[in-house]
Amino acid sequence: MRDGWDDEELMAALREAMKAREAVPDWFVETGQSAYAWHNIDAELAQLTYDSSRDTERAAVTRSENASIRALTFTSAHLSIELEITEGSLLGQIIPPRGGTIEVLTSAGASTTTPVDEIGCFSVVPIPAGQFRLRCRTTDGTDVLTGWITV
Amino acid sequence: MRDDPSVVALVERAAGSDQGAWNDIVDRYAPLVWSICTRFQLNSQDTEDVGQTVWLLLVGQLGKLREPAALPGWLAKTTAHECLRVVTAARKSDRLGARLDDAVQFADDAVLEEEVLTAELNAGLRAAFAELPLPCQRLLALLLTDPTPSYAEISAALDIPMGSIGPQRGRCLGRLRRSPALIALVEGDIGITVPGGEPGA
Numbered sequence: 001m002r003d004g005w006d007d008e009e010l011m012a013a014l015r016e017a018m019k020a021r022e023a024v025p026d027w028f029v030e031t032g033q034s035a036y037a038w039h040n041i042d043a044e045l046a047q048l049t050y051d052s053s054r055d056t057e058r059a060a061v062t063r064s065e066n067a068s069i070r071a072l073t074f075t076s077a078h079l080s081i082e083l084e085i086t087e088g089s090l091l092g093q094i095i096p097p098r099g100g101t102i103e104v105l106t107s108a109g110a111s112t113t114t115p116v117d118e119i120g121c122f123s124v125v126p127i128p129a130g131q132f133r134l135r136c137r138t139t140d141g142t143d144v145l146t147g148w149i150t151v
Numbered sequence: 152m153r154d155d156p157s158v159v160a161l162v163e164r165a166a167g168s169d170q171g172a173w174n175d176i177v178d179r180y181a182p183l184v185w186s187i188c189t190r191f192q193l194n195s196q197d198t199e200d201v202g203q204t205v206w207l208l209l210v211g212q213l214g215k216l217r218e219p220a221a222l223p224g225w226l227a228k229t230t231a232h233e234c235l236r237v238v239t240a241a242r243k244s245d246r247l248g249a250r251l252d253d254a255v256q257f258a259d260d261a262v263l264e265e266e267v268l269t270a271e272l273n274a275g276l277r278a279a280f281a282e283l284p285l286p287c288q289r290l291l292a293l294l295l296t297d298p299t300p301s302y303a304e305i306s307a308a309l310d311i312p313m314g315s316i317g318p319q320r321g322r323c324l325g326r327l328r329r330s331p332a333l334i335a336l337v338e339g340d341i342g343i344t345v346p347g348g349e350p351g352a
Contacts, residue, residue: 007324014280014327017273017294024185024343028202032184034175035206036170045207048200054241148203 034107043135043145046074046081074134074146081136081144085151090127092134094120100138107131107148127151153275157278157332176222177206179278183223183270187241190257190266191234201233206342223267231258279330287304287323294320 005013050073072083080095092102097120102112106128116122116136134146158179164172184205188198208229216222238254256262280288286309293305306313327333 005328007321009290010324010327011294013272014276014291017276017280018295019268020182020186020273021277022184023189024181028185028198029177029181031199031202032181032206033174035177035203035210036165038175038207039165039168039210039213041172045204045211047204049240051240147200147207 038145041135041145044076044078044142046076046079046136046144046146048147049073049075049080070151072149074144076144078142079136079138079144081134081146083134083149085127088126090124090151092122093122094122094136094138096120098138098140100136100142103135103137104128105133105135157335158222159219162213162216162222166214173210176209179274180223180226180270182273183226183266186270187227187230187257187263187266188234188263191231191238191254193234193237193261197237200238201230204233205230207272213278223271224263227263227267227270231263234258262288275336276327279327282330282332283326287319287326290316290319291323 050071052069052071070085074081074083074086078096082093082095084091094100094116097118098116099118099120100116101113101121102116102124103111104124105111107130112124114122114124116138128151131148131150133148134148136142136144158176161172161179165176168205176347181202184202185198188201193201209226212225216225235254235258267319280291289309290305293300293308299306302316305311305316308342311319
């Protein structure tokens with residue numbers, strides 16, 4: 001069928017192809033390209049399954065109580081990471097509870113490690129500036145990496 | 152499933168440690184991921200989240216993809232899955248109301264297959280264009296400008312006689328038609344199926 005395209009049809013198809021590429025913003029492509037930094041990192045991806053800032057009903061309630069608390073949950077096949085972001089710190093718990101370490105990885109490439117106590121709790125102070133991800137390694141050998149978080 | 156040798160090679164190189172090959176994969180398929188997010192009418196924050204998740208999942212799958220040529224189908228399915236997740240989460244918080252029904256229909260296999268076919272054709276056309284000699288690229292790019300410049304303007308911009316614009320256009324399109332990137336598409340034109348199963352499994 002494409003063999004049968006005359007010049008006008010080919011030009012129209014080429015125009016559509018160029019338009020489809022131009023419709024994609026640079027930041028979208030750059031985000032995808034920078035994902036390669038995580039190549040060969042053998043951690044399971046934990047996906048965002050709850051974000052209170054997107055929960056309009058709850059946001060209305062918490063606004064009147066304490067505007068600064070935001071709750072996030074990341075879930076992987078083996079564990080969940082629950083986060084509470086307050087003004088000055090990031091508090092978290094691993095579910096089901098167990099000890100280990102939390103590594104904070106920023107988009108600038110910096111990394112800091114925080115211990116997770118035996119009931120799965122940890123705190124990160126101060127809250128990292130800009131985008132970051134958490135990599136959780138538990139004492140039983142589970143290795144999980146969250147998606148990007150921006151506070 | 153069509154076996155696009157250039158895509159297979161890109162996936163193999165990216166599974167090694169070739170950032171350039173990865174960048175080419177993203178460049179080639181970003182319009183597919185973007186277009187599916189657009190169908191789901193995600194806002195830019197959700198689109199960014201979906202994009203990040205899809206590419207991160209793919210990074211984790213490099214080297215594990217049993218059929219690298221099935222990549223476009225995998226990307227379409229994974230993107231739709233992530234879009235549905237976002238829309239469902241929003242629905243739970245009552246942000247979107249009745250849109251979930253619409254959203255489910257966008258994740259339909261036939262819709263995704265059409266997205267994949269369009270994206271593959273477009274990617275093949277862009278690849279074929281990029282393989283053209285520079286004078287052809289310049290001429291066709293000008294002719295594709297909206298609004299199309301007059302032959303007098305093109306003649307002045309490219310410093311070629313007006314009388315040769317038509318014949319050169321024809322020759323350039325002929326080369327485009329014979330480009331290996333497009334021939335690969337035509338030869339493999341046996342319908343592209345979206346592989347079943349959960350993405351990331």
